[in-house]
Amino acid sequence: MGVPRFWREIPSRYNLIGVKCGNCNKILFPPRFICPHCRRTGKLEPYKLKPKGKVLSYTVIHVAAQGFERMVPYILGIIELEDGPRIMAQITDCDEKEINIGDEVEIIFRKMGEEGKEGVIYYGFKARKIPKS
Amino acid sequence: MREVAVIGVGLTKFGEQWDISFREMLLEAGIRAIEDAGIDGKQLDALYVGNMSAGQFVKQEHIASLIADNAGLTPIAATRVEAACASGGLAFRQAVIAVASGHHDFVVAAGIEKMTDLLTAGVTGALATAADQEWEVYQGATFPALYALMARRHMHEFGTTEEQLAMVAVKNHSNACLNPYAQYHTKITVEQVLKSPPVAKPLKLLDCSPITDGAACVILAPAEKARRFTDTPILVAGTGQASDTISLHSRQTLTGLMATVEAARAAYKMAGMGPKDVDLAEVHDCFTIAEIMAIEDLGFCKKGKGGQLTEEGETALGGKIPINTSGGLKGKGHPVGATGIAQVVEIVTQLRGEAGKRQVDGAEIGLAHNVGGSGGTAVVHVLRRMD
Numbered sequence A: 001m002g003v004p005r006f007w008r009e010i011p012s013r014y015n016l017i018g019v020k021c022g023n024c025n026k027i028l029f030p031p032r033f034i035c036p037h038c039r040r041t042g043k044l045e046p047y048k049l050k051p052k053g054k055v056l057s058y059t060v061i062h063v064a065a066q067g068f069e070r071m072v073p074y075i076l077g078i079i080e081l082e083d084g085p086r087i088m089a090q091i092t093d094c095d096e097k098e099i100n101i102g103d104e105v106e107i108i109f110r111k112m113g114e115e116g117k118e119g120v121i122y123y124g125f126k127a128r129k130i131p132k133s
Numbered sequence B: 001m002r003e004v005a006v007i008g009v010g011l012t013k014f015g016e017q018w019d020i021s022f023r024e025m026l027l028e029a030g031i032r033a034i035e036d037a038g039i040d041g042k043q044l045d046a047l048y049v050g051n052m053s054a055g056q057f058v059k060q061e062h063i064a065s066l067i068a069d070n071a072g073l074t075p076i077a078a079t080r081v082e083a084a085c086a087s088g089g090l091a092f093r094q095a096v097i098a099v100a101s102g103h104h105d106f107v108v109a110a111g112i113e114k115m116t117d118l119l120t121a122g123v124t125g126a127l128a129t130a131a132d133q134e135w136e137v138y139q140g141a142t143f144p145a146l147y148a149l150m151a152r153r154h155m156h157e158f159g160t161t162e163e164q165l166a167m168v169a170v171k172n173h174s175n176a177c178l179n180p181y182a183q184y185h186t187k188i189t190v191e192q193v194l195k196s197p198p199v200a201k202p203l204k205l206l207d208c209s210p211i212t213d214g215a216a217c218v219i220l221a222p223a224e225k226a227r228r229f230t231d232t233p234i235l236v237a238g239t240g241q242a243s244d245t246i247s248l249h250s251r252q253t254l255t256g257l258m259a260t261v262e263a264a265r266a267a268y269k270m271a272g273m274g275p276k277d278v279d280l281a282e283v284h285d286c287f288t289i290a291e292i293m294a295i296e297d298l299g300f301c302k303k304g305k306g307g308q309l310t311e312e313g314e315t316a317l318g319g320k321i322p323i324n325t326s327g328g329l330k331g332k333g334h335p336v337g338a339t340g341i342a343q344v345v346e347i348v349t350q351l352r353g354e355a356g357k358r359q360v361d362g363a364e365i366g367l368a369h370n371v372g373g374s375g376g377t378a379v380v381h382v383l384r385r386m387d
């Protein structure tokens, strides 16, 4: 399945910029056009999120999504960011045995996949465990 | 609002149906439902058909007209309803509302999906379009992965085990053996489930519902006219529907579906009943964890106790609340657009006392629960005998 070009051009994929509601102060990511709590009474301003969070849940994918076949097995998690929003991201650079719910992770930018053999490479965010100090 | 009753039901055999076409499949289910109701096609006022993605699966859109045409029912008002795997449940609800409002009298609610014309990778990709393409699928998510994320969190918070998940699959395969329309007529064991290849850990191949072709159909009538057609009309006592964020990660909880809770609340309220009144339920077990969460969210046990209820055998035939007597999505098969209608067919069959070897003795009230995607849509119906 080809990834439409406009997705690659969503800047939030590269800089983790969400929005903050001027009315309820909630930070939202992925960015939205309307605050789900205040709707049209809240004005949304860009907000740069801290690239840190915790693992809420994770899975090890053995039957890949289309375009991810060469990555199996890969780990996909739901990360709760320090700023509040939750994101879905692959957890990279570690073995599945090293992952636990509650682990602290940092968000980094990586290659996500390729379109076909001579296709364009596209990028996005992934999570990486922060070693306990 | 008028009371609405089901007066006829029909199904095709579920499974791989390479020898019949998309259009023949819906006719087969439709003719069975019309014959079951003893109604003439000329009396039908409207048709609602649930279908997720004929465009992707068989490269055919505009299927409501196609079906009306092939059934010889033109110029009947024909409408397609789409909400991923909840398309059938929503088509049923739209048909119920059309009759309840008084706008139409005799309405067909149907569902169909023909999935096995595509290779498995194509099916997986087509189903993935029901998830958030930009923020889930882009990251490499699949449907099994989304439910695996819920399963892992459920295990973490409540101590649910992989064995308990497996028991859902074992029970539903066992029930499917008693259903002539089911895709699988093979019993499986907990050990077989646990040893099946991983798909998205902790979910394994036998935790997942299969790829299925199938169609289902019911005929609805105003309750006051239902007895002209059948001695056992089944009343639609309550209907409820709710939405939630399309992305799993945007939800407040990973261990249940708020759309199910809300849809159930509305359906129970309309029916004037609660979960304790329900004798049996067909729930959306697209993955084993989905059944465990559903029986909690529908109120058959406390949050977190779904695994235990399953392990104690209370959801099996003969238990306190038999779940998925048809075999469910897991054993009967999951032709996505047909599933919500097929669930209603099973509940009606049970409430009429016509379910044969899988009959729940004295069943008077049944519930059908259908989910779209990872929980962005849920629809719940409560049905009961009219006598």
Ligand SMILES: [Zn+2]
Binding pocket: A021, A022, A023, A024, A025, A026, A035, A036, A037, A038, A039, A042
């Ligand atoms: Zn706000």
